[in-house]
Amino acid sequence: MLDGIDRALIHALHIDGRASFTQLAGVLAVSPQTVSRRYERLRDDAALRVVGLPDPQLTGQEQWLLRLTAGPETALDLAHALVRRPDTSWVYLTGGGTEIVAVLETPLGMAHGHSLLLRELPPSVGLTAVSAHHLLHTYLGWRTPWRMSANALTARQQRMLGAAAFAGYDGMPPPARRRPVHLSPADHALMEALRRDGRAGLGELASGTGWSPATVSRRLDQLRACGAIFFDIEIDPALLGGSVRVLVWMAVAPAHLDEVATTLAGHDELAFVAHTTGPTNLVAHALCRDTTALYHYLTHGLGSVKAIRTLETAPVLRTLKAVGTLR
Missing domain, CATH: 3.30.70.920 (Lrp/AsnC effector binding domain/regulation of amino acid metabolism (RAM) domain)
Structure with a gap:
């Protein structure tokens, strides 16, 4: 069971997934050691995970929602084939266990990106039906975040984690100032590392980019400031x-x-x-x-x-x- 401190920590990580344990402790009015212990326990018991994600529109991607159907003997194989792809997320087994729903990201302008995915699936998955829905706008x-996972902090505590974040968990500039961001190979490596672990240390992030930790820190600040990357959390929703x-x-x-x-x-x-x-x-x-x-x-x-x-x-x-x- 989650108590008030657990829920407050989850809410805080929604606002700033990379806040230090010391910062989080100040917001939650507990010790940094308590925050560290709670964080590790939530990772082990509640599948808590902080992930850094690129904004698709600002980084040249578009998203498709796929509904695929296969026979009962091959549906799970199809689902695992989608799971292994780096361009998919939110892979669900739904309905009676024969339908798979997944989100696919493709380069902007690739109008038939979902067709490319289907051509790359192994023929043995026994695909029987597919529909592709272009995600046009997310409300x-x-x-x-889901309101029930981010309802534990007071307005003052939220402001302590940053005024921009408090305004809507979104550090993006106003729409008129949003511009596509050109990403270098090192940027892509940085984002991939943050997708694995949004709280990875600067030294660990630097090892995959060829940059120094100081350069990683500056570049990460830039990407967050322009909205090209943001942080989310994964957690077992049943606990909430x-x-x-x-x-x-x-x-x-x-x-x-x-x-x-x-x-x-x-x-x-x-x-x-x-x-x-x-x-x-x-x-x-x-x-x-x-x-x-x-x-x-x-x-x-x-x-x-x-x-x-x-x-x-x-x-x-x-x-x-x-x-x-x-x-």
Whole structure:
């Protein structure tokens, strides 16, 4: 079970995943040794992990949400084939265990990037159906954490971790000042190391880039300041009240899409809301305490949003890969 200090530490790491134990201790009003012990215990018992992630739009990438179906005897093999790819994240086994949902990142402008992925899959996976949905706009998720994993700190404690972060867990400059960022091979190596461990020391990060620790520190500050990289955490959602996980596919009239998506982004039960291409143009990830809570949310939470024309649910049976690189 998580206590108040655990939850406060998780919330703090959402705001600044690279804050030192001393900084975190000052915010949580405990000793650095306590923070260190709690962090290590959460890593061991709750699968806590801090990961550094590139912003796709600023680093020349676009994202696709793939739904793939295979026979019951090969679905897991297909899922593991996707897990091993460096350009995938959030690989889920859903439905009755024959559908896999994954996020794929491709270079910007590669309109048929998902087709490239399918050509590279081994023929033995027995793929029977696929649909690809271009992620056009994310309303909740990625930079903005699930509300139930980031609700433990006071406004003052959040400000202590940085005014920019407090404004929305997002250090990005205003939209008018956002510019694509050219990444060197060393930048890519740095980002890959941070995707493995967002709290890796400067010496460890330097070893993969050819830079000095001081250069790594400066470059990391630059990438964070312009929004090209941000930090997220992975953790077992069941410990935070998300034992039942469901993907929700919705169809909404375009005239109401922004209003509906903005409304859903304020629901405590949702960890992800995004606008996609395809016959279902809105997708969400719901995390509920149990099936009773899920039923109540589907009938009273989503059910009260009249502009949702159709709704399909797919229970998440297993999360095979999250946002970080496989360890």
